[in-house]
Amino acid sequence: MTRLKVGVIGCGSIAKHRHFVEYAANPNVEIIAVCDIVEDRAEEMAKTYGAKAYTDYEKLLRTEDLDAVSICLPNYLHAPVSILALNAGMHVLCEKPMATSREEAENMILAANENGKKLMIGHNQRFVPSHQKAKQFIQSGEVGKIYSFRTTFGHGGPEAWSADGRDSWFFEKEKAFIGAMGDLGVHKADLMRYLLGEEFSDVVAFVETSAKGDTDVDDNAVCVLKTESGIIGTLAASWAYNAKEDNSTIIYGEKAILRLEDDPKYSLIVQYTTGEVVNYELGGIQTNESGGQTTTHVIDHFVESILEDKEPLISGEEGMKSLEVILDALESSETRKRSTVKG
Incomplete structure (x- = not known):
């Protein structure tokens, strides 16, 4: 079975201790790309997991042919970056809170529906x-x-x-x-x-x-x-x-x-x-x-939802x-x- 190609945008603590570790432990996943505005942080995670490092999430989303991404950014970036990724044809696991307003949350759900992609929120x-x-x-x-x-x-x-x-x-x-x-x-x-x-x-x-x-x-x-x-x-x-x-x-x-x-x-x-x-x-x-x-089981559930084409337990609507x-x-x-x- 072909492994899912994933990226992680944001390499802070939640990514380092949860997302990267759990993706790496999942046999159905290959970590392809990582991104952080702090270059050293991105390089460290890229070296650890054999991925390519970026400091610009827009460039990552334009360049890489990924199946899915984790959004581990400051709260104000959750909605805009999730929407960019969904519009680029990627499934999205977004950290909580999913957005900073109802309108942002609604736009995330709309982007997921329009692109036929999974949107899951990391409520562990x-x-x-x-x-x-x-x-x-x-x-x-x-x-x-x-x-x-x-x-x-x-x-x-x-x-x-x-x-x-x-x-x-x-x-x-x-x-x-x-x-x-x-x-x-x-x-x-x-x-x-x-x-x-x-x-x-x-x-x-x-x-x-x-x-x-x-x-x-x-x-x-x-x-x-x-x-x-x-x-x-x-x-x-x-x-x-x-x-x-x-x-x-x-x-x-x-x-x-x-x-x-x-x-x-x-x-x-x-x-x-x-x-x-x-x-x-x-x-x-x-x-x-x-x-x-x-393990929080969040990553495994997200991956399973994609591979089995089923609605995640914490969908965008639930989030x-x-x-x-x-x-x-x-x-x-x-x-x-x-x-x-x-x-």
Whole structure:
């Protein structure tokens, strides 16, 4: 079988530690080209993976005959570069958040549809074993009616792991557009939509810049969300959890409570109303700290979607619905009013 020819545009930390590693581990893939505005960074990845280095993504897209590309660029470039790649006839895996506005997201989806290409957004939380197991419990009725939830994603901030440290684009509003809510909050919005199997209808949010100096992007946010069926819960996203990362979710149901990634040993704990407690060791969640899972499964799913010509689990449409929750949280915080989710 012919291997997929892929390129990676953007050679920062997410590309270096996730995309390159996972593409290289997939037997159906050949890394052909890499691109980064920092020439040394592009050259390093090109040498490591036997690819050609570029510093201009437009030249890469014009020159190389690729099947697919990963877009691992600052947020403001996600939509324009994805659209260029789709129009060049390539499948696209774009990092989250997929865009900085609904209009950009819609244009990405349109470009994918017009060119008959896959567009997948890198929301990796759906592939975490504890999250998939929890979804099975919810769908089977094991948990009964869902009443509420609490989901959190926080760490000490991108300066600890970004390729550029404190000088990273993450802290520049014109490039990032959004801070912790785009970096972390959108992951949890996507996860809760996936687990609950329904959309959010309302959001009230406080989105603040309180932990980091010299930046105007958000670094601490708490949202109250309500689904179409009336499930209410909270979502927190923060770059202020300095001592330890928190990537936990708790779901409160009629028959049981599900604790996901809330215990150092057991990735899923089910506490039944009968008093029974069942602990599951299902493997770690991906993390910027040591000891996390070694693969996010995102790349393998993207490759499989192309080879088997099937819709990716996190399509452009799915990515946009998760983005809309975050955009409405921003609107709520700015207006100090409840925002109705537009999707």
